[in-house]
Amino acid sequence: MIDRSKAQEIQAMVLLIICCLPSLAVAEETPVQVFQAGLFAVDVTPTEFPVIVNGYFQERTTDRATDRLMSRALVLDDGKVRLAIVVVDNLMIPRTILDQAKLMAAKSTGIPAECMLISSTHTHSAPAAMPCLGSRADPSYEQTLPGQIAKSIILANRNLTRAKIGWTAVEGPSLKCARAECA
Numbered sequence: 001m002i003d004r005s006k007a008q009e010i011q012a013m014v015l016l017i018i019c020c021l022p023s024l025a026v027a028e029e030t031p032v033q034v035f036q037a038g039l040f041a042v043d044v045t046p047t048e049f050p051v052i053v054n055g056y057f058q059e060r061t062t063d064r065a066t067d068r069l070m071s072r073a074l075v076l077d078d079g080k081v082r083l084a085i086v087v088v089d090n091l092m093i094p095r096t097i098l099d100q101a102k103l104m105a106a107k108s109t110g111i112p113a114e115c116m117l118i119s120s121t122h123t124h125s126a127p128a129a130m131p132c133l134g135s136r137a138d139p140s141y142e143q144t145l146p147g148q149i150a151k152s153i154i155l156a157n158r159n160l161t162r163a164k165i166g167w168t169a170v171e172g173p174s175l176k177c178a179r180a181e182c183a
Contacts, residue, residue: 033079038159041072042152044088044145046127052138055091055124059135062125069126073152075111077160083115084153090120090145094130094137097146104150109157118149 045068050061069089076083084105102113127141 035079035163035165036077036160037163038075038156038161039073040152040155040159041070042148042155043068044071044090044148045069046138046141046144048140051141052128052135053125054128054130054132054135054137055126057134066125069123071149071152073156075109075153075156075160081115082109082111082157084109084111084117084156086116086118086149086152088118088120088145088149089123090126090129091122091124092130092132093118093120093145097129097142097149100146101149101153104146105153105157108150108154111153111157116153 045065049065050063053060053062071086071088073084073086076085098118099113101118102116105111105116106113128135128138129141129145131137
C-alpha cells in the first residue's frame with residue numbers, strides 16, 4: 001500500500017509529465033537550425049549560331065563561342081530563410097527573363113522569387129538577351145536563357161550541404177596608394 005505522501009509525489013510527477021508533453025512534442029518537431037550552402041554552375045553558352053551579340057553601337061553576330069558563358073548560383077539556408085544569389089555571364093538581362101527564371105526556380109525549389117538575386121557580369125561578348133545599343137535581342141537565346149538560369153538555382157539548391165561561415169583580414173603594407181595622404 002502506498003502512503004498518502006508517496007501518492008501525492010506520484011500525482012505531482014504525472015501532472016508534471018502531462019504538462020511537459022506538449023512542449024516535448026513541439027521540441028521534437030522543431031528542426032535543428034543548421035547553416036547550409038549549395039553551389040552549381042550551368043553553361044549558358046549558345047548552342048545555335050550565328051547569334052546576335054550586343055554591347056556595341058551597331059548590331060553584330062558571331063558564328064562561334066571562344067569562351068564558355070555560365071550562370072553561377074549560390075543557395076544559402078540558415079534554417080529560417082533560404083535565398084539564391086546568381087551571376088550570369090551576359091551584358092544585360094531584361095526583367096521579364098529574370099522574373100521567368102525566378103518563377104521556374106521557385107516552383108521547383110520553394111525558394112520565394114523575392115529571395116532570389118540575379119546579376120550580370122556585363123560582358124560585351126555574350127549573346128544579346130535584350131535589345132540595346134543598336135542591336136536586337138537574339139530570339140533563340142531569349143528563349144533558352146531563363147531555363148538555364150533556373151536550372152543553376154535548382155541544382156545549387158539540390159547541392160545544399162552543411163557549411164561554415166568564415167572571413168579573414170590581412171594587412172597590405174606592400175600595396176601602393178595613389179592619394180597623398182596614404183604615402
